[in-house]
Amino acid sequence: MGLNLNEVKRGIKRLITAHKNAFDAIGSSQTTLLELASIAGIAEHYKAQGYFVRACNPKGKPYFAMKASTRGDPWNFSHFKAKKEDEIVEIHMNLKVRSAHDKGIYCVDVGITKGGVIPTAKSNTSWECLSNDDLISFGEAKKLVIYPMLLAQFIGIVHEIKPLSLATTPALFGPPSPHLPPTLIAIGHFSGNARVIVSSYPLRNIHINIAESYDSRLAQVRLAKRISPFLEP
Amino acid sequence: MPDNLQPSIARGISDLKETVYALPFPLREQVVGFARSIGELTPTLAIEADVAVTPEIAHQFVFLAGVKKLHDLVHSSFWTLDNSVSLLANSEVTSVRMGGRDFSKSSEAYQLFRSLLTALDRELAKFEIRDLLNSSQIELLQAISRNGS
Numbered sequence: 001m002g003l004n005l006n007e008v009k010r011g012i013k014r015l016i017t018a019h020k021n022a023f024d025a026i027g028s029s030q031t032t033l034l035e036l037a038s039i040a041g042i043a044e045h046y047k048a049q050g051y052f053v054r055a056c057n058p059k060g061k062p063y064f065a066m067k068a069s070t071r072g073d074p075w076n077f078s079h080f081k082a083k084k085e086d087e088i089v090e091i092h093m094n095l096k097v098r099s100a101h102d103k104g105i106y107c108v109d110v111g112i113t114k115g116g117v118i119p120t121a122k123s124n125t126s127w128e129c130l131s132n133d134d135l136i137s138f139g140e141a142k143k144l145v146i147y148p149m150l151l152a153q154f155i156g157i158v159h160e161i162k163p164l165s166l167a168t169t170p171a172l173f174g175p176p177s178p179h180l181p182p183t184l185i186a187i188g189h190f191s192g193n194a195r196v197i198v199s200s201y202p203l204r205n206i207h208i209n210i211a212e213s214y215d216s217r218l219a220q221v222r223l224a225k226r227i228s229p230f231l232e233p
Numbered sequence: 234m235p236d237n238l239q240p241s242i243a244r245g246i247s248d249l250k251e252t253v254y255a256l257p258f259p260l261r262e263q264v265v266g267f268a269r270s271i272g273e274l275t276p277t278l279a280i281e282a283d284v285a286v287t288p289e290i291a292h293q294f295v296f297l298a299g300v301k302k303l304h305d306l307v308h309s310s311f312w313t314l315d316n317s318v319s320l321l322a323n324s325e326v327t328s329v330r331m332g333g334r335d336f337s338k339s340s341e342a343y344q345l346f347r348s349l350l351t352a353l354d355r356e357l358a359k360f361e362i363r364d365l366l367n368s369s370q371i372e373l374l375q376a377i378s379r380n381g382s
Contacts, residue, residue: 027257
């Protein structure tokens with residue numbers, strides 16, 4: 001490697017100037033891309049669990065309409081419907097859900113819900129949010145490395161929305177649940193002693209999922225090296 | 234941090250900032266911030282890599298760590314989009330939009346990302362560092378040390 005740093009600098013500067021539009025697009029869409037990847041991965045997870053999964057687009061929209069913020073009503077955006085035997089599960093983006101403890105409302109990046117509980121059209125009665133009982137689980141996406149305080153913050157989110165996941169004794173008998181536990185989806189790797197913290201969760205009866213290096217996980221699903229980004233290959 | 238390395242690490246960061254100044258702010262911050270964190274870790278990484286880090290090695294290492302971050306950001310963005318859209322196609326989703334932005338494989342965004350990825354890989358290959366940027370930080374430091382000895 002006969003490296004001339006000045007030439008490398010010049011070459012990269014030229015490239016950045018020549019591809020300004022592309023870099024601008026990356027800069028403004030990183031969060032959106034991660035949210036898209038999150039719902040795609042969760043859809044794949046349910047397929048891996050034997051569900052038949054299909055996209056449901058709002059009337060008049062022949063494309064998958066992503067919901068990328070808290071604004072807007074769920075019936076104006078696309079979601080996935082997953083069906084297995086008699087059970088139907090829906091997967092929505094940026095879904096408002098009621099707190100498990102009070103009247104507070106939170107917006108989760110991906111909400112996994114019971115089937116048919118979210119209106120598919122506007123009605124005379126206003127829809128404020130999903131009832132906490134109708135939320136099966138959820139995912140939160142962060143384009144960050146997983147550091148200890150991020151884990152603590154996620155535990156706090158789970159405490160507000162699905163607190164039973166923080167006090168769950170694993171079932172001794174019967175098949176494991178096909179549903180994802182509350183899941184933190186992150187592009188980055190573990191930093192600090194974050195991995196040590198995560199490895200202690202089962203001993204503490206904390207039933208959550210930490211999906212680090214998520215872009216690599218999704219790539220493995222695409223390459224058929226794993227069936228779900230959330231299950232070990 | 235050994236005193237003789239601090240100025241070289243600062244120079245590497247400065248060179249990197251000058252190189253990527255035209256990036257949009259979010260990307261620039263991620264690239265430079267990552268290089269700064271690698272700069273702080275350099276003495277620890279040197280021990281793990283079993284490398285005697287000279288000021289010039291430290292300078293190159295911090296600069297290339299930033300270039301590696303830029304490379305990873307571009308790759309990750311394209312492949313996240315490509316993998317997501319491909320997997321969604323398995324559920325008969327052929328077109329993806331967010332507001333007025335189209336992220337389908339036929340979209341301008343997709344083509345921009347792919348062109349950028351191709352151009353970046355080609356540019357880095359010219360300097361014979363493309364394959365190196367796929368390695369770990371330890372391997373990068375070892376390669377720079379070998380080149381300098």
